[in-house]
Amino acid sequence: MELLPGLILGVVAIALSTSLSKRLGVAGPLILVAVGLAASWLPILDDFEVDPELILVGVLPPLLYAAAVRLPAVEFRRDLPSISGLAVALVVISALAIGGFLTLVLPQLGFPLAVALGAVLSPSDAVATSIVKRLGISPRVVTILEGESLINDATALVLLRSAIAAVAGGFAFADTVGTFVWGIVAAVIVGVVVGGLNLRVRARMNTVAATALGFIVPFVAYLPTEHLGGSGLVAAVAAGITTGQGAARRFTAEQRVSDEINWRTVELVLEGGVFLVMGLELRGILDDNFRQQSGPGKAILLALGSLAILLAIRAVYVAGLIFFQGRRARLRQRDRLEQISERLDSLPPDFAGRGRNPGATRRRLESMRSRVTRAFNDLDYYEASPLGWKHGTIIVWAGMRGVVTLAAAQTLPRETPERELLILTAFLVAVISLLLQGLTLPALVRALRIPSTAADTSLLREEEEALDAELRTAAIDRLADPTLAVEEGGRWDARTLTIARRRLEHAADEDAGALARELQLLLIGAMRSRLLELSREGAFSSEVLRESQRRLDAQQVSLEMRQNDV
Template sequence: MEIVGIVVVCVLAVAGANQLAPRVRIAAPLLLVGFGVAVSYLPGVPPISVDPEIILIGVLPPLLYAAAVALPAMDFKRDFQAISGLSIVLVVISALLLGLFFMWILPDADYATGVALGAILSPTDAVATTTVKRVGAPQRLVTVLSGESLFNDASALVVLRAAIAAMATSVSLFGVAVSFAWAVVAAVVVGAAVGWVFIVARARISNAAVATAVSFTAPYIAYVPAEVMGASGLVAAVAAGLVTGRGSVRRLTAAHRQSDQQTWRTVELLLEGGVFLLMGLELKALVTDVRDSHETVWHAVWPAAIAFVLLIVIRWAFVMTLVAGISRRARRVIAREPMLAEMQDKLGDPDAAADRMTRRFQRSIDRRLADIEYYRTESMGFREGYVVVWAGMRGVVTLAAAQTLPADTPYRSLLILVAFVVATGSLMIQGTTLGAFIKWMKLPDQREAAAQERRRLNREMASISYEVLADPSVCGTDGLLARSVEQVRELEASDDDEFEGDVLDRRLRNAVEMRRVRRVIIDRQRAELIDLRDRGAYSSESLTVALARLDAEEISLDAQGSR
């Protein structure tokens, strides 16, 4: 009964923090950490310590999988340079440079131990994405920060694994590089295969709730074989999520997608909030362990403060270099626009092309031109770079990874407390100021451009509706729309009960026909939206909203048809 009470309190705390956060304008994770710290020091509350394997294996795979499903694959490909640089290269550089610092300040620690702690402090947390969305920052920033938080957890844990191995035995730099490459490549292959198999299998399940229940196993089925092969299970879970997110629109029904979205959003909310709450609850146990090892909290605070500053400086230097490289690449890509436009004019309409290879080549040109428009409107300049720097908050993975250090590691309790101070300090300092910092940067306001884009997309969807309603093969020769209007007028003008009943009967039959036609419209509109997504003609945000609207209409039609 005691465990049940604890679980109930934790769930209510997570729900309450997320409800309160928008009102007080403080991130929910920060509220949960503070609540956990306060509870841990209440009289009678024993020190709380959680096995890190529960977080690394039980919590992180589904969390990363859920985030990957929601990440638009089109935007991910466009910003692959930025995402891969931040989530892999920056993690490795941060771990190596911080390793030198910790080796210098800790007399009994070797370089491998320092790199291990550097890897622990390197990954950022996805909590920044919520703040960035709330203040209306450009979608490209949201994509980059989301993609970084997806992959840098896995890359940091791979570096940590290599550093721990180096602490025990002699490991060559070449061996570490090969292990890192294998951990990423093999995991991507395994995760992509699992994601594809699950999409195909779940498409054959008619019950949406059952299909969603099956999806709960996907991140673990991707995680386990990857770990057995010596690869990164977290990268495999992310790859499975990306494949699932891209394939669900084509293969799953609207009811399946809505069930997945609502259920996984709840799971993500509870898991992420619960882990931040545990971070706060563990503080008392960490402080006790440090005191038992004849050290003081101050011995953890000042190294953590310096490490926090170093992380900001390293991130600033890397991001500014990365932004300059992205800008140069964007200019080169934009310079090809006249040539691509000329080729497009010569080839004509891709849908009218008879040859399959010609159509594929034309669509490739369309995608490239859409990418050019994306790079022109969604710029990534130095102001955006400063936001990326300040949004690099540390979180739950830092503390969970710190607790995986071997028991015989020098200064183990102190290192774990350093990780806790850095994580909570970054949440407090950066988390409470990120919204104001984004506004201070005065990023370009793209709301009007986004509204215009949505209006253009709505007009395209409306034209498809008119084409279907005017199509004799779908609506008959006299036009379904005209028949519907005429019958409604007859019903309004009639005073005769018998005639009214006859009109109502015809109207009922016509309602069934209208639902059938509306399904045809939805199918054609969804096919067009998928084609526009593949060509990159519109932003992922506009396409996602339009697809969600179609899903809602389809579910409404299903409900009407069942009555």
């Protein structure tokens, strides 16, 4: 089939699968894998093969970047120890365990090469997150799975590169560890720098130009990092997190709205495309295996054994993670925080005015109070959403393998012994994991009788109402600020201020004209400033903060469009 008709049919399949997934209750990527598997046997299709570098370089950086931009930063920070453990320590442990298993059953591979395949099989895929979200599981579990899938791909690829280098040059523990650490550190540095430059440069552009430039940011982070010997995927994630956290302060409302829509579309097409490719490549991989191994029987046994080991290690690791949550340590931490808070409250009112630099003293006190408030909010979060054994079971079973496993397997050197067998094994691990775990995850949730957060929205509604009250108070305080008329050149007369105050307090719908729209934009700015303060304090969930940001952006874009039409 020619390229253009194939692309058209692929986009159609992705769009239809996405629509069907909501009606069938099955994740779109699982449908696309099945469609690809069926289509691979059609006589009109030849053996289908995609250069793995196209996926690793052309698809994964923008995919991970798009997910990182939307990452719930508050929850990610709170569970960073758990996420980093799953994404780094668990991947390394799993790779070594699979390496030992493969060395026993395929001694001709050698341990470094066996570890390389272990690194290929170890990372979980982001498709688990979309399935768990739809099931209404605790947002904390979703954040942990999402954060893990963002980072563990890069960990696995850095480990894969280190293992292949050890095969070529001989294994040296210190060199391998040094290569691994450098790959992560260099990537974080480059990613943060690129993300910061992205914020500053695009903030000075109009929306269309800024959107066009935004599409190349993942690759700008990826390419120099790879040149320096780091992980380009970690750099793309770091650039995405930096951009996502700075967008509320740096970008215009129109830019944020544009970015969200465009990156969601890009993510849908790229993610759907790679899962469709997974299914389409089956025929060629099986043909290669029949020529070299006389059938897939050995690969199936290796895949089942490897998957069982991966799940067993993941279960043990997650059980330890749940057990060592440090409940007693948090109780002691709350006591210490209460003591610090009491000391801050006991300071005399004129304390900040003492000393040689009262302004610096005042800023330090405000910073300390903010950190204490954030620490209290963190503890409240841990107590309100504890991780129990049922949540741990979901985290274990949701650790599905996917695109990275297949793409990375095909980057194994051509001279690798049993290469066709290893590639088919990786493919089977990914497909069996996706279909078995993905299709049975809803049944597992029902069997565990985990309460659905989607069914009970009262707490979320209360949180939204509390945040709305905070923002309205910030806007009303801004209206009552005696410096407002002076700061704005005396443009706001008493009537306009009265109308604006009525709109805030009583939700009146009358239009006060162009001057009132300008005042509304000013008040939206006051609300957004308060929103950023609340975000830093961690008093509200990222979901509620982000939804409020979307509403403010939508209101601002609408007002600005009406101003431009006048």
